Amino acid sequence: MSATVRVASGAPYDVHVGTGLLEKAVQGLPKKSRKVLVVHSAPLRQVADILRQRIESSGREAVLAEVPDAESGKTAEVAAFCWQVLGKSDFTRSDVVVGLGGGAVTDLAGFVAATWMRGIAVVQMPTTVLAMVDAAVGGKTGINTAEGKNLVGAFHEPDDVWCDLDMLATLPAYDRVAGLAEVVKGGFIRDGVILDLVEQHADALKAETLTPQALDVLEELITRKVKVKAEVVAQDLKESHLREVLNYGHTFGHAIEYTERYQWRHGSAVSVGMIFAAELAHLAGRLTEAEVDRHRGILSSLGLPTSYPAGRWDALLTAMRRDKKTRGDLLRFVVLQGIGNPVRLEGPDPAMLLGAYDAVSS
Structure with missing residues:
Protein backbone atom coordinates (compact mmCIF):
# COMPACT_ATOMS: atom_id res chain seq x y z
CA MET A 1 0.00 0.00 0.00
CA LEU A 171 14.09 1.59 14.73
CA PRO A 172 14.02 0.74 18.43
CA ALA A 173 10.40 0.67 19.59
CA TYR A 174 10.77 3.72 21.80
CA ASP A 175 12.18 5.83 18.97
CA ARG A 176 9.09 4.93 16.96
CA VAL A 177 6.83 5.75 19.91
CA ALA A 178 8.55 9.08 20.55
CA GLY A 179 7.69 10.07 16.99
CA LEU A 180 4.07 9.19 17.60
CA ALA A 181 3.84 12.13 20.02
CA GLU A 182 3.74 14.41 16.96
CA VAL A 183 1.07 12.20 15.41
CA VAL A 184 -1.05 12.46 18.56
CA LYS A 185 -0.59 16.23 18.44
CA GLY A 186 -2.23 16.21 15.00
CA GLY A 187 -5.17 14.39 16.53
CA PHE A 188 -5.62 16.92 19.31
CA ILE A 189 -5.44 19.97 17.05
CA ARG A 190 -7.47 18.74 14.06
CA ASP A 191 -8.07 15.04 13.21
CA GLY A 192 -9.88 13.17 15.97
CA VAL A 193 -9.68 9.87 14.07
CA ILE A 194 -5.96 9.83 14.93
CA LEU A 195 -6.84 9.78 18.63
CA ASP A 196 -9.37 6.98 18.12
CA LEU A 197 -6.83 4.86 16.23
CA VAL A 198 -4.15 5.31 18.89
CA GLU A 199 -6.60 4.44 21.66
CA GLN A 200 -7.56 1.25 19.80
CA HIS A 201 -4.06 0.13 18.80
CA ALA A 202 -1.63 1.57 21.38
CA ASP A 203 -0.28 -1.83 22.46
CA ALA A 204 0.47 -2.90 18.89
CA LEU A 205 2.01 0.46 18.01
CA LYS A 206 4.49 0.35 20.90
CA ALA A 207 5.41 -3.34 20.50
CA GLU A 208 9.05 -4.20 19.78
CA THR A 209 8.05 -5.75 16.44
CA LEU A 210 5.33 -4.32 14.23
CA THR A 211 2.77 -6.80 12.94
CA PRO A 212 1.43 -6.33 9.40
CA GLN A 213 -1.79 -4.96 10.90
CA ALA A 214 0.12 -2.51 13.09
CA LEU A 215 2.13 -1.38 10.07
CA ASP A 216 -1.13 -0.66 8.23
CA VAL A 217 -2.36 1.39 11.19
CA LEU A 218 0.97 3.23 11.34
CA GLU A 219 0.72 4.04 7.62
CA GLU A 220 -2.76 5.50 8.14
CA LEU A 221 -1.61 7.50 11.15
CA ILE A 222 1.40 8.93 9.31
CA THR A 223 -0.71 9.77 6.25
CA ARG A 224 -3.38 11.46 8.38
CA LYS A 225 -0.82 13.52 10.29
CA VAL A 226 0.88 14.58 7.03
CA LYS A 227 -2.54 15.69 5.74
CA VAL A 228 -3.06 17.79 8.88
CA LYS A 229 0.25 19.52 8.36
CA ALA A 230 -0.29 19.89 4.61
CA GLU A 231 -3.64 21.63 5.16
CA VAL A 232 -2.14 24.10 7.63
CA VAL A 233 1.04 24.78 5.65
CA ALA A 234 -0.93 25.39 2.45
CA GLN A 235 -2.68 28.28 4.21
CA ASP A 236 0.28 29.68 6.12
CA LEU A 237 3.76 28.65 4.97
CA LYS A 238 5.74 31.20 7.00
CA GLU A 239 3.91 30.90 10.32
CA SER A 240 2.33 34.34 10.28
CA HIS A 241 -0.86 33.14 11.98
CA LEU A 242 -2.48 29.70 11.48
CA ARG A 243 0.70 27.61 11.34
CA GLU A 244 1.42 28.37 14.98
CA VAL A 245 -1.19 25.74 15.89
CA LEU A 246 1.35 23.09 14.83
CA ASN A 247 3.40 24.16 17.85
CA TYR A 248 0.89 22.66 20.30
CA GLY A 249 2.97 21.36 23.21
CA HIS A 250 6.19 22.79 21.79
CA THR A 251 6.72 25.90 23.93
CA PHE A 252 7.08 23.89 27.13
CA GLY A 253 8.53 20.92 25.20
CA HIS A 254 11.35 22.96 23.68
CA ALA A 255 12.06 24.41 27.13
CA ILE A 256 12.52 20.87 28.45
CA GLU A 257 14.85 20.03 25.57
CA TYR A 258 16.96 23.13 26.22
CA THR A 259 17.03 22.61 29.99
CA GLU A 260 18.02 18.96 29.51
CA ARG A 261 20.74 19.92 26.99
CA TYR A 262 18.87 18.02 24.25
CA GLN A 263 19.23 14.67 26.03
CA TRP A 264 15.46 14.19 25.91
CA ARG A 265 13.89 12.94 22.70
CA HIS A 266 11.82 15.61 20.99
CA GLY A 267 8.67 13.47 21.13
CA SER A 268 9.07 12.85 24.84
CA ALA A 269 9.44 16.57 25.53
CA VAL A 270 6.43 17.44 23.35
CA SER A 271 4.39 14.78 25.13
CA VAL A 272 4.96 16.54 28.46
CA GLY A 273 4.48 19.87 26.69
CA MET A 274 1.00 18.84 25.57
CA ILE A 275 0.07 17.92 29.16
CA PHE A 276 1.32 21.34 30.30
CA ALA A 277 -0.73 23.06 27.57
CA ALA A 278 -3.80 21.00 28.48
CA GLU A 279 -3.47 21.87 32.17
CA LEU A 280 -3.00 25.54 31.24
CA ALA A 281 -6.13 25.43 29.08
CA HIS A 282 -8.05 23.77 31.92
CA LEU A 283 -7.01 26.53 34.36
CA ALA A 284 -8.09 29.10 31.74
CA GLY A 285 -11.51 27.44 31.51
CA ARG A 286 -11.00 26.15 27.97
CA LEU A 287 -10.64 22.40 28.50
CA THR A 288 -12.58 20.10 30.80
CA GLU A 289 -10.88 17.85 33.31
CA ALA A 290 -12.00 14.85 31.22
CA GLU A 291 -10.26 16.29 28.15
CA VAL A 292 -7.06 16.76 30.14
CA ASP A 293 -7.37 13.17 31.35
CA ARG A 294 -7.71 12.02 27.74
CA HIS A 295 -4.38 13.68 26.98
CA ARG A 296 -2.73 11.72 29.78
CA GLY A 297 -4.47 8.49 28.88
CA ILE A 298 -3.50 8.49 25.21
CA LEU A 299 0.12 9.54 25.73
CA SER A 300 0.75 7.21 28.65
CA SER A 301 -0.83 4.30 26.74
CA LEU A 302 2.03 4.66 24.25
CA GLY A 303 4.60 4.73 27.04
CA LEU A 304 5.32 8.44 26.60
CA PRO A 305 6.13 10.63 29.63
CA THR A 306 3.41 12.88 31.02
CA SER A 307 5.30 14.58 33.86
CA TYR A 308 8.51 16.48 34.55
CA PRO A 309 10.45 16.92 37.81
CA ALA A 310 9.58 19.73 40.21
CA GLY A 311 12.01 22.47 41.18
CA ARG A 312 13.03 23.55 37.68
CA TRP A 313 10.48 26.25 36.92
CA ASP A 314 12.87 29.19 36.74
CA ALA A 315 15.07 27.47 34.14
CA LEU A 316 12.03 26.40 32.10
CA LEU A 317 10.50 29.88 32.21
CA THR A 318 13.77 31.43 31.02
CA ALA A 319 13.88 28.95 28.13
CA MET A 320 10.24 29.62 27.20
CA ARG A 321 10.97 33.35 26.93
CA ARG A 322 13.26 32.48 24.02
CA ASP A 323 10.45 30.68 22.18
CA LYS A 324 9.79 31.92 18.63
CA LYS A 325 6.15 32.69 19.48
CA THR A 326 7.15 35.07 22.28
CA ARG A 327 6.71 38.77 21.44
CA GLY A 328 8.85 40.97 23.67
CA ASP A 329 8.01 39.92 27.23
CA LEU A 330 4.65 38.46 26.18
CA LEU A 331 4.55 34.67 26.39
CA ARG A 332 2.19 33.09 23.87
CA PHE A 333 0.94 29.49 23.98
CA VAL A 334 -1.12 27.29 21.70
CA VAL A 335 -3.92 25.75 23.76
CA LEU A 336 -7.17 23.97 22.95
CA GLN A 337 -10.65 25.45 23.21
CA GLY A 338 -11.95 21.90 23.18
CA ILE A 339 -10.41 18.96 21.30
CA GLY A 340 -9.72 19.87 17.67
CA ASN A 341 -9.93 23.63 18.20
CA PRO A 342 -6.49 25.18 18.82
CA VAL A 343 -6.28 28.84 19.81
CA ARG A 344 -3.61 31.21 21.11
CA LEU A 345 -3.36 32.14 24.78
CA GLU A 346 -1.34 35.32 25.20
CA GLY A 347 0.25 36.57 28.40
CA PRO A 348 -1.36 34.13 30.84
CA ASP A 349 -1.20 35.05 34.51
CA PRO A 350 2.12 33.89 36.07
CA ALA A 351 0.16 32.10 38.78
CA MET A 352 -1.71 30.15 36.09
CA LEU A 353 1.57 29.12 34.44
CA LEU A 354 2.96 27.98 37.77
CA GLY A 355 -0.25 26.09 38.45
CA ALA A 356 0.07 24.21 35.16
CA TYR A 357 3.67 23.35 36.02
CA ASP A 358 2.63 22.12 39.46
CA ALA A 359 0.05 19.86 37.79
CA VAL A 360 2.69 18.47 35.43
CA SER A 361 5.32 17.97 38.13
CA SER A 362 3.10 16.58 40.90
Whole structure:
Protein backbone atom coordinates (compact mmCIF):
# COMPACT_ATOMS: atom_id res chain seq x y z
CA MET A 1 0.00 0.00 0.00
CA SER A 2 1.04 3.59 -0.52
CA ALA A 3 -0.47 7.04 -0.33
CA THR A 4 0.43 10.45 -1.71
CA VAL A 5 -0.42 13.72 -0.01
CA ARG A 6 -0.18 16.95 -2.00
CA VAL A 7 1.13 19.98 -0.13
CA ALA A 8 -0.51 22.81 -2.07
CA SER A 9 1.68 25.64 -0.81
CA GLY A 10 3.56 28.29 -2.81
CA ALA A 11 5.70 25.61 -4.47
CA PRO A 12 3.50 22.48 -4.39
CA TYR A 13 5.09 19.09 -3.78
CA ASP A 14 4.09 15.53 -2.89
CA VAL A 15 4.65 13.50 0.26
CA HIS A 16 4.74 9.78 -0.55
CA VAL A 17 4.00 7.28 2.23
CA GLY A 18 4.48 3.55 1.73
CA THR A 19 6.99 0.74 1.43
CA GLY A 20 9.72 0.07 -1.13
CA LEU A 21 10.07 3.73 -2.10
CA LEU A 22 13.86 4.06 -2.28
CA GLU A 23 14.11 3.33 -6.02
CA LYS A 24 11.12 5.55 -6.81
CA ALA A 25 12.77 8.35 -4.86
CA VAL A 26 15.88 8.13 -7.02
CA GLN A 27 13.78 8.12 -10.17
CA GLY A 28 11.92 11.17 -8.87
CA LEU A 29 15.00 13.36 -8.32
CA PRO A 30 14.87 16.67 -10.25
CA LYS A 31 15.66 15.94 -13.90
CA LYS A 32 18.00 18.93 -14.23
CA SER A 33 20.25 17.80 -11.36
CA ARG A 34 23.60 16.28 -12.29
CA LYS A 35 25.02 16.11 -8.76
CA VAL A 36 23.38 14.92 -5.55
CA LEU A 37 24.64 15.53 -2.01
CA VAL A 38 23.27 12.89 0.39
CA VAL A 39 23.38 14.21 3.97
CA HIS A 40 23.09 11.30 6.41
CA SER A 41 24.02 10.24 9.93
CA ALA A 42 26.46 7.45 10.80
CA PRO A 43 23.81 4.79 11.61
CA LEU A 44 22.53 5.14 8.02
CA ARG A 45 25.92 4.70 6.35
CA GLN A 46 24.91 1.44 4.67
CA VAL A 47 21.59 2.82 3.40
CA ALA A 48 23.38 5.95 2.16
CA ASP A 49 25.84 3.83 0.21
CA ILE A 50 23.00 1.88 -1.43
CA LEU A 51 21.35 5.19 -2.29
CA ARG A 52 24.64 6.48 -3.73
CA GLN A 53 24.95 3.44 -5.99
CA ARG A 54 21.39 3.86 -7.26
CA ILE A 55 21.90 7.56 -7.89
CA GLU A 56 25.07 6.87 -9.86
CA SER A 57 23.25 4.17 -11.84
CA SER A 58 20.79 6.87 -12.87
CA GLY A 59 23.66 8.80 -14.50
CA ARG A 60 24.29 11.37 -11.77
CA GLU A 61 27.24 12.00 -9.48
CA ALA A 62 26.52 11.25 -5.81
CA VAL A 63 28.47 12.70 -2.88
CA LEU A 64 27.95 11.53 0.70
CA ALA A 65 28.19 13.86 3.71
CA GLU A 66 28.09 11.98 7.00
CA VAL A 67 27.06 14.17 9.95
CA PRO A 68 26.72 13.61 13.70
CA ASP A 69 23.55 11.87 14.82
CA ALA A 70 20.53 13.65 16.33
CA GLU A 71 20.65 17.24 17.62
CA SER A 72 24.47 17.29 17.74
CA GLY A 73 24.36 17.44 13.93
CA LYS A 74 22.27 20.63 13.86
CA THR A 75 25.04 23.19 14.38
CA ALA A 76 26.63 25.96 12.39
CA GLU A 77 29.87 23.95 12.30
CA VAL A 78 28.15 20.95 10.70
CA ALA A 79 26.33 23.18 8.21
CA ALA A 80 29.68 24.76 7.31
CA PHE A 81 31.11 21.27 6.72
CA CYS A 82 28.29 20.54 4.27
CA TRP A 83 28.84 23.86 2.48
CA GLN A 84 32.51 22.95 2.16
CA VAL A 85 31.60 19.60 0.58
CA LEU A 86 29.25 21.36 -1.84
CA GLY A 87 31.93 23.87 -2.78
CA LYS A 88 34.70 21.34 -3.29
CA SER A 89 32.36 19.19 -5.39
CA ASP A 90 31.35 22.16 -7.60
CA PHE A 91 27.62 22.01 -6.89
CA THR A 92 25.59 24.53 -8.88
CA ARG A 93 22.06 25.90 -8.60
CA SER A 94 20.72 23.06 -10.73
CA ASP A 95 21.92 20.35 -8.32
CA VAL A 96 20.15 18.84 -5.31
CA VAL A 97 20.59 17.98 -1.64
CA VAL A 98 18.99 14.85 -0.19
CA GLY A 99 18.27 14.55 3.54
CA LEU A 100 18.42 10.89 4.58
CA GLY A 101 17.70 10.42 8.26
CA GLY A 102 15.68 11.63 11.20
CA GLY A 103 14.33 15.06 11.95
CA ALA A 104 17.71 16.60 12.78
CA VAL A 105 19.18 15.47 9.45
CA THR A 106 16.21 16.68 7.39
CA ASP A 107 16.29 20.03 9.23
CA LEU A 108 20.01 20.36 8.52
CA ALA A 109 19.78 19.22 4.89
CA GLY A 110 16.97 21.67 4.22
CA PHE A 111 18.93 24.51 5.80
CA VAL A 112 22.06 23.67 3.80
CA ALA A 113 20.02 23.60 0.57
CA ALA A 114 18.26 26.86 1.47
CA THR A 115 21.54 28.69 2.00
CA TRP A 116 23.75 27.24 -0.75
CA MET A 117 23.77 29.75 -3.62
CA ARG A 118 20.68 31.27 -1.97
CA GLY A 119 18.67 28.12 -2.49
CA ILE A 120 18.94 24.83 -4.38
CA ALA A 121 16.57 21.87 -4.52
CA VAL A 122 16.18 19.53 -1.56
CA VAL A 123 14.51 16.11 -1.50
CA GLN A 124 13.74 14.64 1.90
CA MET A 125 13.93 10.92 2.68
CA PRO A 126 12.95 10.74 6.36
CA THR A 127 13.71 7.50 8.18
CA THR A 128 11.90 8.04 11.50
CA VAL A 129 8.25 8.59 12.39
CA LEU A 130 9.07 12.04 13.75
CA ALA A 131 10.80 13.14 10.56
CA MET A 132 8.06 11.70 8.35
CA VAL A 133 5.20 13.49 10.05
CA ASP A 134 6.91 16.71 11.06
CA ALA A 135 10.47 17.77 10.25
CA ALA A 136 10.58 16.72 6.59
CA VAL A 137 7.21 18.26 5.70
CA GLY A 138 6.36 21.93 5.62
CA GLY A 139 9.52 23.68 4.50
CA LYS A 140 10.89 24.66 7.91
CA THR A 141 14.64 24.23 8.13
CA GLY A 142 17.01 25.13 10.91
CA ILE A 143 19.96 24.61 13.18
CA ASN A 144 20.42 25.07 16.92
CA THR A 145 22.58 27.55 18.80
CA ALA A 146 23.83 27.63 22.37
CA GLU A 147 20.87 29.91 23.14
CA GLY A 148 18.11 27.62 21.91
CA LYS A 149 16.65 25.22 19.38
CA ASN A 150 15.92 26.16 15.75
CA LEU A 151 16.66 29.84 16.34
CA VAL A 152 18.55 30.03 13.01
CA GLY A 153 16.77 28.78 9.92
CA ALA A 154 14.86 29.47 6.73
CA PHE A 155 11.64 28.47 5.02
CA HIS A 156 12.64 26.27 2.08
CA GLU A 157 10.16 23.77 0.68
CA PRO A 158 11.32 20.38 -0.60
CA ASP A 159 10.79 19.18 -4.13
CA ASP A 160 9.49 15.85 -2.81
CA VAL A 161 9.27 13.86 0.42
CA TRP A 162 9.59 10.07 0.41
CA CYS A 163 8.45 8.31 3.60
CA ASP A 164 9.60 4.72 3.13
CA LEU A 165 8.08 2.71 5.98
CA ASP A 166 10.68 -0.02 5.47
CA MET A 167 13.09 2.34 7.25
CA LEU A 168 11.04 2.07 10.44
CA ALA A 169 11.65 -1.66 10.81
CA THR A 170 15.13 -1.08 12.20
CA LEU A 171 14.09 1.59 14.73
CA PRO A 172 14.02 0.74 18.43
CA ALA A 173 10.40 0.67 19.59
CA TYR A 174 10.77 3.72 21.80
CA ASP A 175 12.18 5.83 18.97
CA ARG A 176 9.09 4.93 16.96
CA VAL A 177 6.83 5.75 19.91
CA ALA A 178 8.55 9.08 20.55
CA GLY A 179 7.69 10.07 16.99
CA LEU A 180 4.07 9.19 17.60
CA ALA A 181 3.84 12.13 20.02
CA GLU A 182 3.74 14.41 16.96
CA VAL A 183 1.07 12.20 15.41
CA VAL A 184 -1.05 12.46 18.56
CA LYS A 185 -0.59 16.23 18.44
CA GLY A 186 -2.23 16.21 15.00
CA GLY A 187 -5.17 14.39 16.53
CA PHE A 188 -5.62 16.92 19.31
CA ILE A 189 -5.44 19.97 17.05
CA ARG A 190 -7.47 18.74 14.06
CA ASP A 191 -8.07 15.04 13.21
CA GLY A 192 -9.88 13.17 15.97
CA VAL A 193 -9.68 9.87 14.07
CA ILE A 194 -5.96 9.83 14.93
CA LEU A 195 -6.84 9.78 18.63
CA ASP A 196 -9.37 6.98 18.12
CA LEU A 197 -6.83 4.86 16.23
CA VAL A 198 -4.15 5.31 18.89
CA GLU A 199 -6.60 4.44 21.66
CA GLN A 200 -7.56 1.25 19.80
CA HIS A 201 -4.06 0.13 18.80
CA ALA A 202 -1.63 1.57 21.38
CA ASP A 203 -0.28 -1.83 22.46
CA ALA A 204 0.47 -2.90 18.89
CA LEU A 205 2.01 0.46 18.01
CA LYS A 206 4.49 0.35 20.90
CA ALA A 207 5.41 -3.34 20.50
CA GLU A 208 9.05 -4.20 19.78
CA THR A 209 8.05 -5.75 16.44
CA LEU A 210 5.33 -4.32 14.23
CA THR A 211 2.77 -6.80 12.94
CA PRO A 212 1.43 -6.33 9.40
CA GLN A 213 -1.79 -4.96 10.90
CA ALA A 214 0.12 -2.51 13.09
CA LEU A 215 2.13 -1.38 10.07
CA ASP A 216 -1.13 -0.66 8.23
CA VAL A 217 -2.36 1.39 11.19
CA LEU A 218 0.97 3.23 11.34
CA GLU A 219 0.72 4.04 7.62
CA GLU A 220 -2.76 5.50 8.14
CA LEU A 221 -1.61 7.50 11.15
CA ILE A 222 1.40 8.93 9.31
CA THR A 223 -0.71 9.77 6.25
CA ARG A 224 -3.38 11.46 8.38
CA LYS A 225 -0.82 13.52 10.29
CA VAL A 226 0.88 14.58 7.03
CA LYS A 227 -2.54 15.69 5.74
CA VAL A 228 -3.06 17.79 8.88
CA LYS A 229 0.25 19.52 8.36
CA ALA A 230 -0.29 19.89 4.61
CA GLU A 231 -3.64 21.63 5.16
CA VAL A 232 -2.14 24.10 7.63
CA VAL A 233 1.04 24.78 5.65
CA ALA A 234 -0.93 25.39 2.45
CA GLN A 235 -2.68 28.28 4.21
CA ASP A 236 0.28 29.68 6.12
CA LEU A 237 3.76 28.65 4.97
CA LYS A 238 5.74 31.20 7.00
CA GLU A 239 3.91 30.90 10.32
CA SER A 240 2.33 34.34 10.28
CA HIS A 241 -0.86 33.14 11.98
CA LEU A 242 -2.48 29.70 11.48
CA ARG A 243 0.70 27.61 11.34
CA GLU A 244 1.42 28.37 14.98
CA VAL A 245 -1.19 25.74 15.89
CA LEU A 246 1.35 23.09 14.83
CA ASN A 247 3.40 24.16 17.85
CA TYR A 248 0.89 22.66 20.30
CA GLY A 249 2.97 21.36 23.21
CA HIS A 250 6.19 22.79 21.79
CA THR A 251 6.72 25.90 23.93
CA PHE A 252 7.08 23.89 27.13
CA GLY A 253 8.53 20.92 25.20
CA HIS A 254 11.35 22.96 23.68
CA ALA A 255 12.06 24.41 27.13
CA ILE A 256 12.52 20.87 28.45
CA GLU A 257 14.85 20.03 25.57
CA TYR A 258 16.96 23.13 26.22
CA THR A 259 17.03 22.61 29.99
CA GLU A 260 18.02 18.96 29.51
CA ARG A 261 20.74 19.92 26.99
CA TYR A 262 18.87 18.02 24.25
CA GLN A 263 19.23 14.67 26.03
CA TRP A 264 15.46 14.19 25.91
CA ARG A 265 13.89 12.94 22.70
CA HIS A 266 11.82 15.61 20.99
CA GLY A 267 8.67 13.47 21.13
CA SER A 268 9.07 12.85 24.84
CA ALA A 269 9.44 16.57 25.53
CA VAL A 270 6.43 17.44 23.35
CA SER A 271 4.39 14.78 25.13
CA VAL A 272 4.96 16.54 28.46
CA GLY A 273 4.48 19.87 26.69
CA MET A 274 1.00 18.84 25.57
CA ILE A 275 0.07 17.92 29.16
CA PHE A 276 1.32 21.34 30.30
CA ALA A 277 -0.73 23.06 27.57
CA ALA A 278 -3.80 21.00 28.48
CA GLU A 279 -3.47 21.87 32.17
CA LEU A 280 -3.00 25.54 31.24
CA ALA A 281 -6.13 25.43 29.08
CA HIS A 282 -8.05 23.77 31.92
CA LEU A 283 -7.01 26.53 34.36
CA ALA A 284 -8.09 29.10 31.74
CA GLY A 285 -11.51 27.44 31.51
CA ARG A 286 -11.00 26.15 27.97
CA LEU A 287 -10.64 22.40 28.50
CA THR A 288 -12.58 20.10 30.80
CA GLU A 289 -10.88 17.85 33.31
CA ALA A 290 -12.00 14.85 31.22
CA GLU A 291 -10.26 16.29 28.15
CA VAL A 292 -7.06 16.76 30.14
CA ASP A 293 -7.37 13.17 31.35
CA ARG A 294 -7.71 12.02 27.74
CA HIS A 295 -4.38 13.68 26.98
CA ARG A 296 -2.73 11.72 29.78
CA GLY A 297 -4.47 8.49 28.88
CA ILE A 298 -3.50 8.49 25.21
CA LEU A 299 0.12 9.54 25.73
CA SER A 300 0.75 7.21 28.65
CA SER A 301 -0.83 4.30 26.74
CA LEU A 302 2.03 4.66 24.25
CA GLY A 303 4.60 4.73 27.04
CA LEU A 304 5.32 8.44 26.60
CA PRO A 305 6.13 10.63 29.63
CA THR A 306 3.41 12.88 31.02
CA SER A 307 5.30 14.58 33.86
CA TYR A 308 8.51 16.48 34.55
CA PRO A 309 10.45 16.92 37.81
CA ALA A 310 9.58 19.73 40.21
CA GLY A 311 12.01 22.47 41.18
CA ARG A 312 13.03 23.55 37.68
CA TRP A 313 10.48 26.25 36.92
CA ASP A 314 12.87 29.19 36.74
CA ALA A 315 15.07 27.47 34.14
CA LEU A 316 12.03 26.40 32.10
CA LEU A 317 10.50 29.88 32.21
CA THR A 318 13.77 31.43 31.02
CA ALA A 319 13.88 28.95 28.13
CA MET A 320 10.24 29.62 27.20
CA ARG A 321 10.97 33.35 26.93
CA ARG A 322 13.26 32.48 24.02
CA ASP A 323 10.45 30.68 22.18
CA LYS A 324 9.79 31.92 18.63
CA LYS A 325 6.15 32.69 19.48
CA THR A 326 7.15 35.07 22.28
CA ARG A 327 6.71 38.77 21.44
CA GLY A 328 8.85 40.97 23.67
CA ASP A 329 8.01 39.92 27.23
CA LEU A 330 4.65 38.46 26.18
CA LEU A 331 4.55 34.67 26.39
CA ARG A 332 2.19 33.09 23.87
CA PHE A 333 0.94 29.49 23.98
CA VAL A 334 -1.12 27.29 21.70
CA VAL A 335 -3.92 25.75 23.76
CA LEU A 336 -7.17 23.97 22.95
CA GLN A 337 -10.65 25.45 23.21
CA GLY A 338 -11.95 21.90 23.18
CA ILE A 339 -10.41 18.96 21.30
CA GLY A 340 -9.72 19.87 17.67
CA ASN A 341 -9.93 23.63 18.20
CA PRO A 342 -6.49 25.18 18.82
CA VAL A 343 -6.28 28.84 19.81
CA ARG A 344 -3.61 31.21 21.11
CA LEU A 345 -3.36 32.14 24.78
CA GLU A 346 -1.34 35.32 25.20
CA GLY A 347 0.25 36.57 28.40
CA PRO A 348 -1.36 34.13 30.84
CA ASP A 349 -1.20 35.05 34.51
CA PRO A 350 2.12 33.89 36.07
CA ALA A 351 0.16 32.10 38.78
CA MET A 352 -1.71 30.15 36.09
CA LEU A 353 1.57 29.12 34.44
CA LEU A 354 2.96 27.98 37.77
CA GLY A 355 -0.25 26.09 38.45
CA ALA A 356 0.07 24.21 35.16
CA TYR A 357 3.67 23.35 36.02
CA ASP A 358 2.63 22.12 39.46
CA ALA A 359 0.05 19.86 37.79
CA VAL A 360 2.69 18.47 35.43
CA SER A 361 5.32 17.97 38.13
CA SER A 362 3.10 16.58 40.90
